[in-house]
Amino acid sequence: MRKVALVGAGVSRFGVRKASYRDLIWEAGKACFDSVPAVKPKDVEGLVVGSVMPERTAFQSHISSLAAEALGIRPSALSARTEHMCASGTVGIRYAYAFIAAGLADLVMVLGVEKLNQPAGEEAILNMGTGVDREWEASFGLTAPPCFALAAQRHMAQYGTTEEQLARIGVKNHTHASKNPNAHFQKGATLAQVLGSRMISSPLRLFMCSPITDGAAAVLIASEDRARFITDKPVWIRGTAQALDGFQLTSLHEDYAHWPALARAAQSAYRMAGVTARDVNVAEVHDCFAIAELIAYEELGFCGKGEGGPFAAQGRSDYGGDVVVNPRGGLIGCGHPLGATGVAQAAEVYAQLRGEAGARQAPGAAIGLTHNNSGMGEHVVMIYGRDAG
């Protein structure tokens, strides 16, 4: 299996955008190509696009071919769209990774894009119901916020986790986002603001939830030889793993405060990368809701089971702590344009491991992690390294 690295990255402005899918694709694609002048669109052998619901918000399938044409890419090895709800972008990175690792391609772009506010955010909230089981859950109102609220309530009951500890994650990620010029929210948030914000699904309040965001992100992925030709600072894909326990809530065998599929994915990814949780300097963790980040601390091994609340409250997931989690602001602060999220996380790790993250830089970051859930029982973890390992 060949070594594979990120060699370029770019993101669009995230937010409620007066922009079409094509506009967002142009923005992120151009930012990515601008990041690596040695690469022109004609050099790119493949394009994978992570996107969940262009069919609903733009009446458009076949978005990978639309994107290739918009960016002047003429795929000669690989062209596809990937979808795995909130993990769609990372699943696209894995597609390109496998192709390059197997020797089937040398230079592939992965782009994630979602236009959710179309015609308006209210429509998106309905459309998000497509991500859970339509016939058995969504139609009874069991969409994402109440699912994750169940996890939060269980965690509070079992481990004494508090609303304030959950709110600390909202504060941290909104504060991080205030240093990210591409984030949806840039005003930061105080503890009082988070705890005083509107209740969405008890105990999850508005500032503990990711918003309805439009945006796009792109990365360039290359084989070892190509990577070293393109840049002297490639960021290596050291590990990747995916694990699923189930789709419907009823198929999750553990209580909702335990996510064993995430622990399995993390252990597989660490093993492949030859690192442990303690080696991770910077982590982009899937904080669709604050409780998701809190449980991820535990299942990723950043702290013991049940210790996620104190871990957050003591600042151990912030600058100066054990690991900087969600420096770009996470899904809560930066926004969550579904297909774009995983790719934007990779773009952040790319900047962090190259030491180019500016005001958001995690000092000396050498190992980075990204995580997406697409439900409490479905997880994907990537490990990146400044060294090839």
Place this chain on the structure above:
Amino acid sequence: MRKVALVGAGVSRFGVRKASYRDLIWEAGKACFDSVPAVKPKDVEGLVVGSVMPERTAFQSHISSLAAEALGIRPSALSARTEHMCASGTVGIRYAYAFIAAGLADLVMVLGVEKLNQPAGEEAILNMGTGVDREWEASFGLTAPPCFALAAQRHMAQYGTTEEQLARIGVKNHTHASKNPNAHFQKGATLAQVLGSRMISSPLRLFMCSPITDGAAAVLIASEDRARFITDKPVWIRGTAQALDGFQLTSLHEDYAHWPALARAAQSAYRMAGVTARDVNVAEVHDCFAIAELIAYEELGFCGKGEGGPFAAQGRSDYGGDVVVNPRGGLIGCGHPLGATGVAQAAEVYAQLRGEAGARQAPGAAIGLTHNNSGMGEHVVMIYGRDAG
């Protein structure tokens, strides 16, 4: 790069089905597991689902996780949905192939599924407009039938191709489908019936077009060691290639009777497989319209450029000819449930190369080919072999 093989296959009944996505997934998944008793759902490490528009016809994204749960599969290595319009299923096969070839998995199911007649076929005809550029083509009426009609008219003007030659492809594929108990149409068709059928987009008549079909198909794909453990007749993936010229009609630089991206994809796939066009015994070719099969004969190298009409009329693409094209009835006779098509083609080649295709068997088939277009400028070709090569 490791060798990879098909080790199981199954298809649902194709047609206008009173069945949901879940029902179709169950049917094809069960047929696939029934084909290979040595494999249980718990043995399968990954599931890739090719599907285009469950968001539109079932208000359901995240269909790969729904499918995994429906089939009792708990992915430990790989889970994703792939979409590339009419090539979605084959693009899924390529995802699994790359993962296994790279050593990241050993046994993966690829399932393709589409429920188009929902609430009715008329809705599907609107939904199919999502497959071309919404803003620049579909909204002006330039959907698939007129696009391919332009190709047919150009081919007739340039090479003297006749309506009767195009009709022969409709007759052949409807006749083949009459021997396929899972096909949408099973009554066959005479030349008079095809030439007398309703005009859809001149010169393409109803029986020269693929219908609006519901259906699903599944294959199991394994690494060499696992394949030899599971069956003594694996069907090897010998070559795979994808090439794109463009998405919008205006970006295709050649006239519409020439599809250079298909010629490039075919040559790459042949090279990888170590075979030539002459070695192909059985081919599943993307006959969304009769002209697409006719031009594919030429670009795949089964005959010279411009000779596709006589090649069809002389029976050289039928039993007893040079190569048996579309033995299961093709998209015209068997139907075209978008995401399912590429996987159903692979399932047919699997049966053919194992000598298990019954009344449809191509004698002595040792090399099989599948082809999908997702527009005149976008092509994917797979080469399968009875021998590992």
